[in-house]
Structures are given as structure tokens and as C-alpha cells.
Amino acid sequence: xxxxxxxxxxxxxxxxxxxxxxxxxxxxxxxxxxxxxxxxxxxxxxxxxxxxxxxxxxxxxxxxxxxxxxxxxxxxxxxxxxxxxxxxxxxxxxxxxxxxxxxxxxxxxxxxxxxxxxxxxxxxxxxxxxxxxxxxxxxxxxxxx
Amino acid sequence: xxxxxxxxxxxxxxxxxxxxxxxxxxxxxxxxxxxxxxxxxxxxxxxxxxxxxxxxxxxxxxxxxxxxxxxxxxxxxxxxxxxxxxxxxxxxxxxxxxxxxxxxxxxxxxxxxxxxxxxxxxxxxxxxxxxxxxxxxxxxxxxxxxxxxxxxxxxxxxxxxxxxxxxxxxxxxxxxxxxxxxxxxxxxxxxxxxxxxxxxxxxxxxxxxxxxxxxxxxxxxxxxxxxxxxxxxxxxxxxxxxxxxxxxxxxxxxxxxxxxxxxxxxxxxxxxxxxxxxxxxxxxxxxxxxxxxxxxxxxxxxxxxxxxxxxxxxxxxxxxxxxxxxxxxxxxxxxxxxxxxxxxxxxxxxxxxxxxxxxxxxxxxxxxxxxxxxxxxxxxxxxxxxxxxxxxxxxxxxxxxxxxxxxxxxxxxxxxxxxxxxxxxxxxxxxxxxxxxxxxxxxxxxx
Numbered sequence: 001x002x003x004x005x006x007x008x009x010x011x012x013x014x015x016x017x018x019x020x021x022x023x024x025x026x027x028x029x030x031x032x033x034x035x036x037x038x039x040x041x042x043x044x045x046x047x048x049x050x051x052x053x054x055x056x057x058x059x060x061x062x063x064x065x066x067x068x069x070x071x072x073x074x075x076x077x078x079x080x081x082x083x084x085x086x087x088x089x090x091x092x093x094x095x096x097x098x099x100x101x102x103x104x105x106x107x108x109x110x111x112x113x114x115x116x117x118x119x120x121x122x123x124x125x126x127x128x129x130x131x132x133x134x135x136x137x138x139x140x141x142x143x144x145x
Numbered sequence: 146x147x148x149x150x151x152x153x154x155x156x157x158x159x160x161x162x163x164x165x166x167x168x169x170x171x172x173x174x175x176x177x178x179x180x181x182x183x184x185x186x187x188x189x190x191x192x193x194x195x196x197x198x199x200x201x202x203x204x205x206x207x208x209x210x211x212x213x214x215x216x217x218x219x220x221x222x223x224x225x226x227x228x229x230x231x232x233x234x235x236x237x238x239x240x241x242x243x244x245x246x247x248x249x250x251x252x253x254x255x256x257x258x259x260x261x262x263x264x265x266x267x268x269x270x271x272x273x274x275x276x277x278x279x280x281x282x283x284x285x286x287x288x289x290x291x292x293x294x295x296x297x298x299x300x301x302x303x304x305x306x307x308x309x310x311x312x313x314x315x316x317x318x319x320x321x322x323x324x325x326x327x328x329x330x331x332x333x334x335x336x337x338x339x340x341x342x343x344x345x346x347x348x349x350x351x352x353x354x355x356x357x358x359x360x361x362x363x364x365x366x367x368x369x370x371x372x373x374x375x376x377x378x379x380x381x382x383x384x385x386x387x388x389x390x391x392x393x394x395x396x397x398x399x400x401x402x403x404x405x406x407x408x409x410x411x412x413x414x415x416x417x418x419x420x421x422x423x424x425x426x427x428x429x430x431x432x433x434x435x436x437x438x439x440x441x442x443x444x445x446x447x448x449x450x451x452x453x454x455x456x457x458x459x460x461x462x463x464x465x466x467x468x469x470x471x472x473x474x475x476x477x478x479x480x481x482x483x484x485x486x487x488x489x490x491x492x493x494x495x496x497x498x499x500x501x502x503x504x505x506x507x508x509x510x511x512x513x514x515x516x517x518x519x520x521x522x523x524x525x526x527x528x529x530x531x532x533x534x535x536x537x538x539x540x541x542x543x544x545x546x547x548x549x550x551x552x553x554x555x556x557x558x559x560x561x562x563x564x565x566x567x568x569x570x571x572x573x574x575x576x577x578x579x580x581x582x583x584x585x586x587x588x589x590x591x592x
Contacts, residue, residue, distance in 0.1 A: 010348050012424040016355035094347040115350040
């Protein structure tokens with residue numbers, strides 16, 4: 001069983017996006033965090049995830065804006081640089097091209113540009129988990145499910 | 146057509162060139178791009194570098210020192226304003242030339258820092274310091290006698306400016322700076338507004354596509370009633386998207402007034418956002434007589450209602466386990482001879498006779514609206530951002546309430562807002578407020 005943490009300020013509007021993942025309830029357990037204020041208080045939950053689906057929010061004004069106005073990027077940086085959390089992160093964004101390079105530096109597995117289909121999200125999660133299960137020498141780790 | 150970022154850079158380059166051409170002082174700009182300080186020096190300005198600088202940069206180690214110096218200056222200017230590196234003033238480069246540093250601020254935030262000069266300063270202390278740096282550079286670069294002589298000669302030929310001259314140029318630069326301010330401000334404003342609009346549309350599009358794909362995948366296995374419910378979900382997602390588009394594009398055109406029943410309009414608004422509200426544990430309650438009609442421009446009024454209901458849902462605190470059930474209350478009635486003034490709370494109250502008015506109220510429990518936003522009507526301005534909206538309650542497109550106010554005005558009505566602090570305790574989502582938007586419309590339009 002894999003734990004997916006989904007952080008998105010529009011969880012209540014976009015719930016249908018993760019329906020196929022929810023349907024595979026023997027394989028995935030999904031925790032929703034409806035925004036970055038909650039994310040700050042649920043860091044333990046986030047760090048215990050096998051994969052994170054993260055809406056990077058905006059990025060309004062992209063690289064010209066300070067980090068506090070780009071909370072998705074700030075959270076990502078904190079996970080990677082402060083907590084050295086190395087598991088896969090899939091980003092969702094309405095305008096990913098502006099921050100693609102920056103996301104790559106934080107080891108984001110994949111960036112999905114909205115509008116995106118539920119089947120695309122599920123495939124991206126499966127790909128990321130499959131890659132994560134393969135170590136650098138190409139050996140597969142034992143399946144967790 | 147180049148994008149806004151490219152246009153900004155082009156104009157910015159031209160301004161730097163103009164400054165150089167006017168003052169003969171090479172200028173450069175440092176700003177944060179992709180999270181890193183980046184220097185901007187135009188080709189024109191590069192050509193105008195002092196022969197002294199060209200000699201230093203022709204030496205490999207000298208070039209490295211210039212780059213390191215530049216990066217340090219940029220980083221210090223943008224991030225650390227210390228006594229050694231104040232945000233504004235003259236700074237001495239590693240080889241002994243002076244540059245004036247001028248920060249470009251937007252909303253008290255340093256966005257970029259201008260450097261200009263590559264000059265000597267007619268001031269004994271500064272001359273001494275500059276020469277000391279020069280000799281240190283000659284020594285550290287290990288220049289031979291001829292190279293050292295050439296560099297000292299070039300240094301002597303660098304223009305010397307008095308403080309008064311520097312200040313005069315600074316005044317010229319200030320005018321350029323004002324352009325920069327306006328430019329950067331407009332750039333950010335447009336980009337932010339475009340991003341917020343894009344986000345609103347893309348989010349609703351994603352919701353619609355997700356519902357449609359899930360329905361397509363499952364329709365053969367669904368019971369008829371479930372299929373109908375899911376199809377209704379798709380319809381509501383389309384309606385929500387339509388409201389976003391109509392609000393943003395203002396494409397509804399002229400008002401066409403006719404007498405319509407109000408209850409179905411309220412019910413439609415409630416239905417569109419019911420699922421979204423339900424996912425957050427919020428119930429939408431409706432209190433309206435079945436037989437209540439008023440003369441409205443139906444499409445305009447519907448989308449205005451949709452905006453108000455959506456806002457109420459979006460900015461509501463969600464029901465938490467073991468907590469009280471949260472709800473959004475939509476109510477409508479006819480008011481006869483009631484004064485509009487109410488006491489307490491924050492509101493934009495004006496006293497008018499409400500006789501023969503349709504009164505529609507939308508109430509919620511959640512993020513508040515400041516007294517100032519209500520008193521000044523700021524919350525109804527285009528691109529307004531709620532001062533208390535943050536975290537989970539990110540501001541929307543900034544066009545919803547602006548649209549609502551225009552529709553209410555178009556109906557010769559008015560809108561009243563109250564936001565009462567319910568408790569001083571700070572929940573994770575902020576301080577709870579009971580908010581009420583009340584729309585007063587004449588039952589019959591003037592002929």
C-alpha cells in the first residue's frame with residue numbers, strides 16, 4: 001500500500017481528479033491537504049508519504065516573486081533541502097513552463113499542466129512509483145503492496 | 146508578438162542604454178531571476194566600459210574577480226542591507242572604481258538594483274580608498290611592471306566626478322527609476338491578474354474534464370440513478386465554468402429585464418456549488434418563498450448569485466470532526482418599508498427605503514472582510530484581494546465581486562456587506578467571522 005499526499009488549495013473542486021487512484025483502494029491510501037497553511041501543520045504526515053502530488057500554485061509572477069508568494073515552491077524546497085526527503089513529487093500547475101527549471105533542481109519527478117485528466121494523474125503516479133522502486137543500479141526493490 | 150516578460154526586458158535594456166547615452170556612465174542592473182541574482186548589462190553599455198575595466202577583464206584572473214565582485218555586489222544589494230553594503234550609495238569595486246547603487250523598489254520590496262558609474266570620486270577619502278584597492282589588485286593579479294603601468298595610466302584617465310555631479314546624475318536616474326517602477330509594477334500586475342484568471346479557468350476546466358472522464362469510464366457499470374447524478378455533476382461543472390468565463394469576459398451584453406421567479410435561480414446557484422460545499426462539510430441552506438418574483442436580467446442576476454454563493458462556499462471554514470456543522474444560508478424575501486441600517490459589525494450602510502425591494506442574502510461562517518475593505522468599497526474593486534484571505538483561502542480572480550457590484554448597479558439596486566468577528570480565538574484557518582452579503586433590488590425596474 002502506497003500513501004499519496006495530495007496538497008492542493010482546490011481539493012474540494014478537483015476531488016474527481018484522483019477518483020481512479022481512490023478506486024484502487026487496495027494499492028493507494030490518499031491523504032488530502034487543502035492548502036499550504038494546513039501543510040505547515042501536517043509536516044509529519046507529508047514526510048511519511050510515499051509520493052506527493054503538489055499544486056505549486058500559480059506561479060503568479062513566476063521567478064520575479066519572492067518565495068513566500070510561491071508557497072508550493074517553498075514547501076518543495078523545505079522538503080528537499082531541510083528534511084532531505086527524497087521520494088517522488090509530482091507537481092500540478094496551470095503554468096509550469098516558467099518554473100520548469102526550478103522544479104527540476106528540486107528533483108520533481110513530473111510536472112502535469114492543468115487541465116489534466118484523472119487517468120493522466122494515475123499514470124504519472126504509477127510511473128513515479130515504478131521509477132522510485134528502481135535503484136540506481138537498475139535493481140527493483142521488493143514491492144510494498 | 147513578444148510576451149510581456151520579453152517586452153519588459155527590451156524596454157528595460159533601452160532605459161539602461163538611454164541612461165548611459167545621457168550621462169556617459171555605464172550602467173547595469175541586478176535582479177532576481179529564477180531565484181538567483183542576475184546581472185543585466187546591455188551590449189551598448191558593455192561597449193562603453195572604461196579602458197581600465199577592459200584591461201582588468203582581459204586578464205583571466207581579473208575577469209574572474211570582476212564577476213565575483215559583481216555577484217557579491219548583486220547578492221548583497223538584493224539580500225543584505227548592512228552598513229557595509231547599504232541599499233543605496235557609493236560602493237567601491239575590487240579594482241578601485243566607484244559605482245552608485247540605487248535600489249528599485251516596488252511595494253517596499255527591492256526588485257532590482259541599479260549600478261552605474263565606473264568612476265573616480267573627487268573626494269580625498271574615496272580617492273585614497275580607490276588607489277589602495279587598485280594597488281592591491283595589481284599585487285594580487287601578479288601584474289608585471291608594464292601591465293601595472295598600463296593599468297595605473299588607464300585608472301588616471303577614468304573620469305572623476307564630484308559629489309554634486311553624481312547627485313545631479315542621480316536626479317536624472319530618478320526619472321528613469323520612476324519609469325522602471327511603473328514598468329515593473331504594471332508587469333507584475335498584468336502577470337498576476339493573467340495568472341489568477343488562468344488559474345480560475347484551468348481549475349474549473351480540470352474539474353469538468355475529470356468528471357466527464359470518470360463518467361465515461363464508469364457509465365456502463367453505473368446504476369441509472371448514479372449515472373444521472375454524475376451527469377448532473379458534469380452539468381454543474383459546466384455551469385461553474387460558465388460563470389467564471391462570463392465574469393471574466395463580461396460578455397453578457399445588455400440587460401434584458403423580465404419578471405421571473407427567484408426561487409429557481411437561487412436553487413440553481415445552490416446546486417452548482419453543493420458538491421464542492423459538501424466535500425468540505427458545508428451545507429447550503431435555502432430559504433425563499435416559492436412564489437416570489439422580481440424583474441431582473443436573468444443571466445446577469447444568475448451569474449451574480451453564482452459568484453456570491455461560490456465566494457461564500459470558498460471562504461467558509463469547513464466542518465471539522467466533533468465541530469459544529471457549517472452552512473451557507475441563501476435567503477430571499479420582499480422588504481416593505483424597512484430601513485437598511487443595522488447596528489454592529491463592519492458594514493457599508495446607507496439608509497434607504499427598501500419598500501418593494503427584493504432582498505437576497507448570502508451568509509457564511511469563515512474568513513472575514515476588514516472594516517476598511519467594506520467602508521471604502523475596496524472589496525468590489527477590480528482585482529481586489531481580500532486582506533484576510535491567505536493559506537487555504539487564496540484570493541480568486543479578483544473579478545467576481547466587481548462583476549456582482551456592476552450587476553447590482555445595473556439593476557438599480559445596492560449591496561450591503563457585514564462581517565462580524567465571532568470569536569477572537571485563532572483557528573488554523575484564521576479568526577472566524579459571520580459574513581453576510583445582502584442585495585437589494587427594486588421588484589420592478591423603472592421605465
